[in-house]
Amino acid sequence: MRQLISATTTPLASIFGSGFLVIVPILAGAVGEFSVFAMAAICLLAFLVGEVIRHNILSVELALQNGASKITLSLERLSDVALIVAYVISVCLYLHILSAFVLAGLDIESHFADDMLTTCVIVFITLIGLTKGLQPLEKLEKWALYVTLAIIIVLCAAFAYYDGSLLSGGKSFQMPQTNAYSNWQILTILAGTLIVVQGFETSRYLGASYPSKIRVASSRLSQIIATVVYLSFVALTLPAVHLLNGVYNDNSLIELVGYTAALLVAPLILAATLSQFSAAVADTLAAAGNLNELSNKKVPEKLAYLLIGMAAVALTWTVDTFTVLALASRAFALYYFLQCLVALTVTSNIGLKLFFTLMACILAFITLFAVPVG
Template identity: 40%
Template sequence: MSSTDLVLLVVAIATAAVLLSPPLLRSRDWRATVTPLASIIGSGFLVAGPILGHVAGHYAVAAMAALCAISYLFGLAVRDNISRLEPMLAAESPPAVLLWLDRAADLALILAYFVSVAYYLDLLADFALKAFDVVDPMVAHGMTTAILALLGTLGYFGGLRWLEHVELGSVGLKLAMIAALIAALAWALGSEVAAGTVAVRPLADQAEGFDAVRILLGLIILVQGFETSRYLGDSYDRATRVRTMRHAQWIAFVVYMLFIGLLTPWLDGRLPPEAATPMSSNCCAPSAAWSRRRSSSPRCCHSFRRRSPISTAPAASSPAPRASESPSLSAMSSQHQPRSRWCGRATSSPSSPGRPKPSFSIMASSRRPHSSSNGSTPPRPAGAASPCTAAPSPSRSPC
């Protein structure tokens, strides 16, 4: 176990022991803090670093500070509504204008939460399924629907108290993992500083102009969610909700600033690659690891559309396939060659100059060849054949 792994493990266990301790779980203030805190630090935490690096580059910390400042101003407005507006709305005859504005704001927030909650749960499902090598939108949507149904059932039958029980455990574990991640980043950065090898990564890609401003404004959703305290009036008094909302914002700001600050040296401005190909594409033999784990013949991956990294280094020589072995498996087992437009297009190998060597791309072409920019179909190179038709398996067709 490396020193970084040890730091991760120790900090995660220690933080979880504190946050899941019975005295803290019984604290009324902590219960009121957890609800807005769970909304502020959500699944958006997973993508905050790369997106801020793409928008602000090496000034990602400054951009995060600006987002926190803007959201704190929004929080001031919500806390003022709790302190001043709620007593006016609770009067026997509240002003009609205030009543109408309050109901219109409730409706707008409901519609916004329909989009926000569904989006973040879908994002969470994508990340969770990737741990099992599953990249299927239908499976992710089904998982999101199941989570929504479970939370709706808990809220309908148990009310806020049952949901709070779920939140207390999930937020405690989430903060423990985040604390461990921040500690590991600090340890890694400190190790580089001590060794004199610390260096800020050069920017490879960055949003500019109005696109950067538009994305940055959209990132305010990362630090929103504190407004949920406004709707806990049946369980907590106004003073408690105002105080705990402020505490939730402070905790979230510290977490985000530490995380982005420690992550900045590793940000290069590039966003993560696409996780899936278009739904209409055909793909055979997705990866060597998949074929080794699953079966002896290639498999069409309509459900597992993952774009594996492809090395541009020369392929190492591999033994010739046996007669009973599918040639496409041999190609998959060897190191991947650079992708080309055609599935199985012949590319030159440095080991044998002047002589084309077949290499099968990870993502096979669709049934119909791609068209060029002028709309015409490029001719297939001589001698090139698709793995779907060049060497079918004796037992069954690869596709």
């Protein structure tokens, strides 16, 4: 049990680092009163994708060890490239969110300031990687998860109290305003939120620390916990979202908390800073490690840190937070799509082939058509 809990920390920290801070305004702006159902659909899709990854932990890894076919090897290599790109985009996303929350706490509303702070943090992480290496900062992941879970639980309690006070006062819930989107637009916006529940795949890359069965169980457990937390958080927050008056930004959660439980604003900013910085470090490490391995050690880790940092800075000054979020969703969808193709090459079960094909089609749609809200 202790080993399972330890193995679950990494995927769970990655999932919560991916977007609980921004999911409420995104869903409210896209689907309003149906936000909980949309969140459930997103979690269900993620769980099904997780089943593909878990299948690959048990089957593909064994095939690779025993001499897989050329097509399996090529697709696996291509998926590694897609994963590196996805990690680079997610580093930019995490630090954009970090900057948005820190600046909101300082009452600074400026795209330039957001991009500048994001750039400074990227440069800081890159310099630490170049001089001392990022491995010592990995320890932040566990504490970031604990702090994040604690603040989510406290926020849920605060919003539950707000909801209860409305009901006890004889008032009805007022649902949030939505933007005028077509069904197609709503579908493509929701497709752009896959990154919010991404992270379960990290269990596949912990083979040096845990056996396959533990990694499969940790991946599944992390998704179950995340689903319960996300659905509870969205459901409890929804009745208060109308206080935003239909204006949804990447730091809207701070404004919402300020209306309902002002004392929690500072802890929320702390949790945001710690979780996003930790997630950015973790993904920088993962991207550098994958790039080093993919290049057969020709790209050393320090050079990988520099390349990742440069790419993240370039992306920072090109797009805003919600656009980065949609790009990250598309990049991870491409990785998951390729993992579905890898799975197809190692199974002869007709039922599984149909399932992997269906998931591949859904993920191809997300890769091609996911868009940011707004």
